[in-house]
Amino acid sequence: MTSGEQHASFEQGRITEGPQGQIRTAGGEQRNRVFGLPLHILLIAPTFLIVFGLLVYPLGYAIVLSFSNKILTGSVPFKWVGLENYLDLVEAKSEMWTSVGVTLRFAIVGVLLEFIIGLSLALLLNREFRGRTWLRVGLLVPLMVPPLASGLIWRIMYDDSFGIFPHLVRTVGANPPIFLGDPDWALYAVVATEVWRSSPFMVLVLLAALQAQPVETIEAAEVDGASGWQVFRLITLPFITPVIIVALLFRTVDALRTFDLIFLLTAGGPGTTTEVISMFIYRWGFRHFKLGFTSAASILLMIATLIICIFYLRMLVVRQAEVQLTQE
Amino acid sequence: MVDREEKYIGSISGKIAAYILLGFGALVSLMPLYWLVMTSLRPAGAEFTYPPEWIPSSFHPENYPVAWRRAPFWLFTFNSVLVTFLATLGTLLTASMAAYAFARVPFYGRNVWFGLTLSTMMLPWAVTLIPRFLLFKYMQLFDSLWPLFLPFWFGGGGFYIFLIRQFIMTLPVEMEEAAVVDGASRVRIFFMITMPLTKPAIAAVGVFSFIHHWNDFISPLIYTNREETRTLALGLRYFGDEQFTEFRLIMAVATLMLVPVLVVFFAANKYFVSGVALSGLAGR
Numbered sequence: 001m002t003s004g005e006q007h008a009s010f011e012q013g014r015i016t017e018g019p020q021g022q023i024r025t026a027g028g029e030q031r032n033r034v035f036g037l038p039l040h041i042l043l044i045a046p047t048f049l050i051v052f053g054l055l056v057y058p059l060g061y062a063i064v065l066s067f068s069n070k071i072l073t074g075s076v077p078f079k080w081v082g083l084e085n086y087l088d089l090v091e092a093k094s095e096m097w098t099s100v101g102v103t104l105r106f107a108i109v110g111v112l113l114e115f116i117i118g119l120s121l122a123l124l125l126n127r128e129f130r131g132r133t134w135l136r137v138g139l140l141v142p143l144m145v146p147p148l149a150s151g152l153i154w155r156i157m158y159d160d161s162f163g164i165f166p167h168l169v170r171t172v173g174a175n176p177p178i179f180l181g182d183p184d185w186a187l188y189a190v191v192a193t194e195v196w197r198s199s200p201f202m203v204l205v206l207l208a209a210l211q212a213q214p215v216e217t218i219e220a221a222e223v224d225g226a227s228g229w230q231v232f233r234l235i236t237l238p239f240i241t242p243v244i245i246v247a248l249l250f251r252t253v254d255a256l257r258t259f260d261l262i263f264l265l266t267a268g269g270p271g272t273t274t275e276v277i278s279m280f281i282y283r284w285g286f287r288h289f290k291l292g293f294t295s296a297a298s299i300l301l302m303i304a305t306l307i308i309c310i311f312y313l314r315m316l317v318v319r320q321a322e323v324q325l326t327q328e
Numbered sequence: 329m330v331d332r333e334e335k336y337i338g339s340i341s342g343k344i345a346a347y348i349l350l351g352f353g354a355l356v357s358l359m360p361l362y363w364l365v366m367t368s369l370r371p372a373g374a375e376f377t378y379p380p381e382w383i384p385s386s387f388h389p390e391n392y393p394v395a396w397r398r399a400p401f402w403l404f405t406f407n408s409v410l411v412t413f414l415a416t417l418g419t420l421l422t423a424s425m426a427a428y429a430f431a432r433v434p435f436y437g438r439n440v441w442f443g444l445t446l447s448t449m450m451l452p453w454a455v456t457l458i459p460r461f462l463l464f465k466y467m468q469l470f471d472s473l474w475p476l477f478l479p480f481w482f483g484g485g486g487f488y489i490f491l492i493r494q495f496i497m498t499l500p501v502e503m504e505e506a507a508v509v510d511g512a513s514r515v516r517i518f519f520m521i522t523m524p525l526t527k528p529a530i531a532a533v534g535v536f537s538f539i540h541h542w543n544d545f546i547s548p549l550i551y552t553n554r555e556e557t558r559t560l561a562l563g564l565r566y567f568g569d570e571q572f573t574e575f576r577l578i579m580a581v582a583t584l585m586l587v588p589v590l591v592v593f594f595a596a597n598k599y600f601v602s603g604v605a606l607s608g609l610a611g612r
Contacts, residue, residue: 039514043429044441046422047489050482051444057463058456065458121353124346137597138354141361144589146543148561149582152568153364156575162376164363196356257452260546278452286550291458298455309450 059302066296072289085296096297098272099280106191106276107255113195114251115244118202123232125203126210136207143200151264154193155180158265180266183273190265190274194258202247209243210236241319249312256305277301364586368392368579375575388576392584395577399570400555404563407473411559412541415477419484419537420530427492427526428518432504442493449486457550464551475551476541476559488533495529496522531599539589560585 066086069079089096125136142150157164158179169176179189213236221231259278262268268275268283275283281301285294367375368391370384429435430442464475499522507517523530545561552558558566564585568578 039433041435043425043433043518044435046482047426047429047441047445050479051441051448053463053482054456054460054479055444055448055451058459059451061459061462062455117353121350124350127346129343129346133597135350135354137594139350139357141590141593142357144539144586144593145361146545146561146582146585146589148543148545148564148568149364149586150360152575152578152582153360153367156367156375156579157360157363162378162380164380167379196360200357253450253452259453281457285458295458298452298457301452302455305450305452 062295062298065292066299068292070292070295072285072291081292085293086300088293089297089300095272095275096277096280096300099275099277102187102272102274103256103276105187106194106258106274107252109188110191110194110198110255111248111251113191114199114202115248117195117199118247119206119244121199121203122206122210125207136203139203140200142197143204145197147197147260148264150193150197151261154196155265158189181270183270186266186270186274190262193265194255194261197261198251198254201251205243205247205250206240209240213239238323242316245312245316245319249309252308252312253305256301256308361586364579365583368576368583370576372574372576375579391576391580395580396584398577399563399567401560401563401581403556404558404560407558408542408560411473411476412538415480415541416534416537418477418481419488420534422481423484423488423533424492424523424526424530425518426489427496428522430489430493431496432501432522433514445486445489447486449490453546461550470551471553471557473552473557476544476547480537480541484533484537488537491533492526492529495526499525528599531596535592535596535599538592542585542589 069081160178166176177185257278266274268279281294284290369387464470548559548562
């Protein structure tokens with residue numbers, strides 16, 4: 001026990017950590033124990049367990065499995081296969097590359113559209129006008145809808161023989177594709193549903209960022225005669241850039257692991273044209289029970305996700321460094 | 329000094345354009361829900377007619393009781409309520425405990441643990457899917473409701489801890505210091521001072537967690553098997569497979585399932601944006 005731990009030392013993190021921050025509790029260290037355990041251990045214990053249970057253990061297990069031929073049903077004797085699973089996966093004619101392409105197209109097109117729509121709506125909602133609360137509520141509703149319900153209803157709306165979308169296309173005189181059954185269209189039909197479902201997340205986060213912006217800076221710029229576009233580009237945008245990066249990071253990671261919507265709308269079909277990587281993993285793990293092979297695929301997915309995360313976080317760090325430079 | 333109010337009133341055309349765009353956005357957002365409710369009210373067979381009708385020729389609210397009796401939906405609802413309640417309770421309690429420790433209690437390796445906790449959020453669920461599945465199977469919890477809420481008694485998830493921690497960081501530390509001077513223990517401070525002040529963030533997390541567990545069908549799909557352990561979401565999915573010729577009944581159940589979510593969302597609406605805003609996720 002160091003002397004520091006005998007104090008209840010509160011921290012503000014950013015502000016001061018001086019003598020004022022160090023205050024001795026009336027009963028000393030004893031008061032910060034519950035059932036004889038130091039409080040911080042008790043507070044943090046569940047998280048230790050989950051970090052271990054949901055991160056360290058599964059990750060370790062998945063890595064170990066990925067070098068084996070483990071099959072869920074146990075019909076084949078267990079054997080170490082070295083890098084065989086990985087080699088099978090990265091082989092040029094492997095189905096994984098199709099999945100990777102599908103996943104990338106799904107994530108890039110989807111997140112980009114969500115960002116554009118989300119930012120525009122957030123900017124519009126950030127103004128003062130009558131009925132703003134109701135419009136905001138209406139715009140956020142898709143976030144709440146059970147994926148199951150949205151999957152079912154969008155499937156009905158897309159349906160070729162009685163859906164509303166083919167009907168609308170016919171109303172304007174064009175010949176509608178079979179949205180979920182046409183290999184050229186299915187992925188974009190799924191992306192449309194995903195954009196409908198996830199744009200509200202962008203609206204929510206970006207709107208929160210916009211509302212945190214101090215009014216004074218905008219007013220000062222307006223006094224100096226800045227146009228609306230200049231205010232946005234030179235003041236608002238830099239202010240919300242860190243949040244934009246975080247929001248894009250969240251959505252990209254989420255899009256890379258999307259499963260429910262695709263499972264419900266197309267189950268990866270037609271063929272494998274909408275089989276994103278998590279659908280691929282589900283199929284090989286829970287339809288063909290090839291756990292070793294699947295684990296190898298999921299490890300590769302994790303590495304890819306990690307690289308993308310690092311890319312975004314680097315952007316964030318570079319951005320913050322720039323801000324600090326300008327402030328100095 | 330430019331009067332902001334005046335400026336916005338001045339640009340009438342801009343205002344109209346904003347209304348139109350936002351109105352269109354809201355329409356697109358709500359249209360599938362409209363279609364959901366309308367489909368659930370259609371007469372038998374009308375869900376397959378072409379062209380589809382924007383307003384059904386006649387309304388049939390009796391679809392709802394008919395659908396509800398087709399499968400043991402009371403049982404599914406009970407399972408869903410139980411899982412959602414226990415998982416959300418666990419999340420709120422353990423996530424705020426961990427968040428408090430990460431925000432206020434200095435201990436060795438705190439930042440590393442916080443980083444690790446956050447990184448659980450970035451992990452694709454497919455990676456941990458199989459090890460977790462095997463773990464629950466080994467613990468003989470497969471095909472029970474336990475895997476659906478037990479993990480959430482262990483911190484509730486990196487995102488929630490992050491959200492609450494950021495919020496606690498914005499609270500003035502003086503109040504807690506005053507309580508220390510008055511002789512309060514850390515446990516008491518946590519429950520009597522920090523927790524009540526953290527209400528907006530806790531409310532936001534509660535809503536997120538509620539919606540997630542009520543809507544979730546992937547975990548039940550993977551961890552449960554028998555009809556007795558189905559949640560409403562999974563029950564609805566099997567119902568959809570069994571009754572695929574009667575969309576109006578499926579949609580009736582889907583609409584009912586949506587009601588509690590919307591009620592919670594409207595009730596907590598004011599916390600939603602402010603909870604996210606104040607948590608410092610935005611603007612830092």
